[in-house]
Structure formats: C-alpha cells, structure tokens
Amino acid sequence: MANNEIRSWQSKILVRVVHVYFAATRGMTMGVRAACFDPSGRVFLVRHSYVPGWHMPGGGIERRETSHDALVKELREEGNLRIIGEPKLFQVYLNTSASRRDHVVFYRADVEQTAPRKPDAEIVESGFFALDALPEGTTEATKRRLRELSGEEPAAHYW
Template sequence: MSEAPPEMRSWKSRLITRVVHSYFAFARGMTMGVRAACFDAEGRVFLVRHSYVPGWHMPGGGLERRETALQALVKELREEGNLEMSGLPELFHVYFNRQTSNRDHVVFYRCRNVRQVSRKKPDMEIVESGFFALDDLPEATTPATRRRLAELSGSTPPADFW
C-alpha cells in the first residue's frame, strides 16, 4: 500500500478518523460521503481548511441515514461555505476511499456558477475558506484535491481510488 496522504500522517488526524469511522462501522454498513469542485462565475474553485485535518480540501462530508447524496451535498456546501448552486451538480465519479477505511466511498460532483451567499466565518470545523484560481492554489492544497482537479480538467483520467 502507498504511503498515507499528508492529511493522514499526523497521529491526531488518524485517531480522529479512526474513531469517527469506527462509530460509523456500527451505525452503517458502508460509509459514503460527498465532495464537490465548486466553481464561481470567474472559474475559481472553492476550498476549505478544516480544524482537525491539515491542508486545503474541496467541501463535503458524510451522508446521514435517509439522506440522498444531493441532499448531503447541498447541506455540506451551505455549512462549509455558505454556498448555493445555480443549477444541478454534475456527477463526475465515485471513488473508493481506502485511505479512510475498507468500505468508504466518495461521490464527487462538479458544481458550476456557485455563489457564496455570505462570507463564511471561521468556526469549530472550518477555520478558513475561499475561492482560488486554478493556477494559484494554496501551497497546502492536498494531493487528492490536486488529483481531482487534474481529472476534471481532462489532463488525467479519473482514478478509482480517492
């Protein structure tokens, strides 16, 4: 197996991830999450920096019981960035996230013409967020985020693993 991604190298990140996924192992048979590459009218992508894991990520989160992927996506975009979609998101790919657990999947969307209703104030989960030009991403943008953006651009084919 390859080396853990940078966002999973700290013992705190691994511990929190293990505890959360252990809970979900009992609560759910399989875990599934959503993430989205959200682009504004200027073509910039929205990224968030969490309090509990290093790096810049695309917004997203886990599906709850009786929640559709689209409902989870709308909820996560609102919670993590005060974002609204002007149209339907485009399903891009479903990835197996084996770095998190042996049964976690990520439903990945592309959202165009997303707008931020109001600036997102830092909170316990999201400490920083913003729109970034694709050629000027924050240095700490995670490798997985960079891979997904490369796949969206067509410069690399979609992988099966997050």
C-alpha cells in the same frame, strides 16, 4: 389465506434479518465532495481544524439522505454556497485513506456564495482560488480531482 399471511409475515422478517446481516458484514460509509466553481472559474476550498491541508467541501451522507441533499447541506454549511443549476456527478471513489469501506461521491458544481464564511471550530479558513494559484497545503487528492475534471488525467477509482 392464513398460509399466505404467514409467508408474508415470515418473508418480512427474513428480509429484515438479511438486511441487518449485510449492514453488519458489508456496511460501508459514503460521503460527498464537490469541486465548486464561482462565475470567474475559481474553485472553493476549505481548511478544517481537525485534518491538515486544503480540501474541497463535503461530508458524510446521513441515513435517509440522498447524495444530492447531502451535497446541498454540506456546501451550505462549509461555505455558505448555493448551487447554480444542477451539480454534475463526476465519479464515485473508494477512499481507503479513511477506511476500507468508505466511498466518496464526487460532483462538479457551479456555485455562488451567499455570505462570506466566517471561521469556526470546524472550518478555520475557506475561499475561492484560481486553479493556477491554489493555496500552499492543497492536498494531493484535491489536485488530482481537479486534473481529472480538466481532462489532464483519467478519472481514478480510488480517492
């Protein structure tokens, strides 16, 4: 019996050491973004204070947080958006513009805005836009994701 306890204890330490090693050598970051559509079919975009262009809302996934929980949180924070029904997972992309280890979990969601989003230190502008009238400065990645969602082009693997 003592031998089994020692193996169990040793196994737990070994598993922990291996996990720490992989986190250090193979660690990656992961975030969420969503194409958020209102009942009129307009897409919600944000303009951040710290990066140029108009983007779909989203952000990083924290430790012990699911991608769905991160999505709900980010849409609430960046747009006062509430998801109607279930968001649809569309694709997971490698985002090499951020780093060689960043991934974006991309969803399509129907939403309603619970209150207008007032500008602050992070989000300087936001709003719903018709797909044929996107604001000047909409990023190429945002435009590509919208074309992929509409079926105009196949889904890529890189953001």
